[in-house]
Amino acid sequence: MPPLRTLLALPVSLALLGLIPAGSMAPAPPASDSVLSQFVTRGKAPAAALLAHEESASRFAHAETATTTDGTSGANVRPGNAIRLADHFRAGSITKTFIATVVLQLAAEHRLSLSDSVDAHLPGLVRGAANDGRTPTLRALLTHTSGLADFTAETSGTVPVTPVQAVHIALTHTPSERGRFAYSNTNYVLLGMIVEQVTGRSYAAEAERRVITPLRLTGTSFPGARRSLPDPHGRAYATDGSDVTELDPRVAGAAGELVTTLGDLNRFYAALLRGDLLPPRQLREMLNTRTAHGSYGMGLYPVELPCGTTVWGHNGRISGSYVRTAATVPHSQLRSSGDTPMSGGTPIGPRVLTFRVNTDAIADPDLEPALLAAEFCPRTP
Template identity: 70%
Template sequence: MPTPRTLLALPVSLAFLCLSTAASQAGPAPDTNALVRLLVTQGRAPAAALLAHASTGVGTAPTGTDHPRAGTDDTRAGSDYALGTTEYTQAGTGIGRADHFRAGSITKTFIATVILQLAAEHRLSLSDTVEQHLPGLVHGAGNDGRALTLRSLLTHTSGLYDFTAVTGGTVPVTPTQAVRIAVTHPPAGRGRFSYSNTNYVLLGLVIRQVTGDSYATEAERRIIAPLRLTGTSFPGSRTTLPSPHGRAYAADGSDVTDLDPRVAGAAGELVTTLADLDRFYSALLGGELLPPRWLREMLNTRTAHGSYGMGLFPVRLPCGTTVWGHNGRISGSYVRTAATVDGRHVLTFRVNTGEIADPGLEPALLAAEFCPRTS
């Protein structure tokens, strides 16, 4: 749930250069398999796993409709997704390919997708103010819902204080309690990118106000069921993970597998699997969930000055390729998904702890997966 690593070109290049320079003294630059092992040995995670898919299909990706098209079978299918190559690798013990795990802030991509679908259906506008949908909720300490738009929530430019800075992401709260914590603090500069989990808690409340159903129900109906993401769920207050699952560990080694998801709510509640995340981001970027206009809106980073779109952020790799995705961090779990802009090449990796000790490993993994190799 904390601020995503918005890995722009310079830090990515420097981090990868450091690893490549060290590797050049001992042999070729590490590939993804070697880097997954390094997440355990050098990143000090108990275990790590990675699942990547590269589509080689020649069919035409869907252009997007208001009602998403489901896959054609139950093995992560889609018009092109079922064609291509899939790579899985893991390191350490106690982690498996089919495991369910907590995805933290990757939840935000699901919430943003639902909001943009509602905009495509003309049930709300991104220029609507927070006050229009949630009257009287955002006020105090200089906060004013009349001055904040839904766009500012989606792009983290509202300036609203992050409630998890108080709760540490470990105290279960209701959405209203989360917002009340936030509005006791003065806002940051409005219009500047400032990542805040409060933004997406509010968007979850907007979904309920507009549809009459919870964000979980709407995400299930609009995304999870049509794409047959059978390992993905919004657990609400359920503290246990579905089977199969491994264990999750805090930085001090304590077992934190059982967790009340209300510590995060719409900002980070999701439980999912590696295969489901690959399928979701491939479908989203491939045009299966949003009409073209609204997918372009999602990828537009102008409002956040290049740092963030809407529930997605870009990373430009040293080879010039830009990948889109999100990361997720919650107690006992760190997850990262990235994909090419057409969704045809996607990677998800995870570790079963909340931190990676060596921050250079993540950009190196992305570069190793998405940049063509030279001999």
């Protein structure tokens, strides 16, 4: 197949599947669905999709271009790269929310403390170029305030590495100012190693046991070294148009390995933010941005929209995929005790939106905030 940038784009198609409560009139298409179509025009993505959830209603929309295989208008036309609701895809740094959830569960169980130094669990590993594992704490790793360099600045997120190799790459660089927010994938690679050190099981096994299985996230997995995506799935493209559907997840590890679906991400973030996965104290820690000076909590970050609404979530970028989840926090539904059984049923409470494109770059950076505002801000008459 020729690179997508050489194919002739035909008009964008936009499809909408709404699950409307019985007896209701079908509403006008939401403004966010109109913004979605711009991801394949202004944003230059082959295809885009969103899944929105609020209480008992879900809405799925997708947009894609049609392309010709010979560069001539109307000849040999085939659909572009439509994204289906059930498709599996790589979620990149959304993995960090899962890892942070596991770490905070372990803190709630008193199996570790967020005040522990890295050295307390991985003695002697973080040394070199003025790095010292006796200084950064687990809290600093979770909030990206450790000062540790990002190993992917060297690998560009395309070279498979072991966790130890990733850390050693980072340690060839002097740390940035400790206590200042500086996003670094190395932080979450270390957290994955610490989960294994504390529990005797891999971060993937712990996430599956503690999050994926209880919530029945049947489309979510940590693939390890498996290069292929589970069926069903579409294609994934790098920014130059090359097909990167096959990818070794060890390019990201605990910082971005996850494979999932739109529905699973909405279910996960709804359960997390309504208090099903963490006791109130740990959920408050997760949503506390003071350590990172307002930029980041723990595996989550807030965005205040123009209408004053704040949404919480994370984005994920890995070769061939960009995904973003955002949700409101239902403070009234946060539990008053840590005894909060998890439910495998339909999430209630938070309003959640996940959107994705099947490439790792969006040409117009204004589209993401426009989509979030269109979804979460009330329309003016």
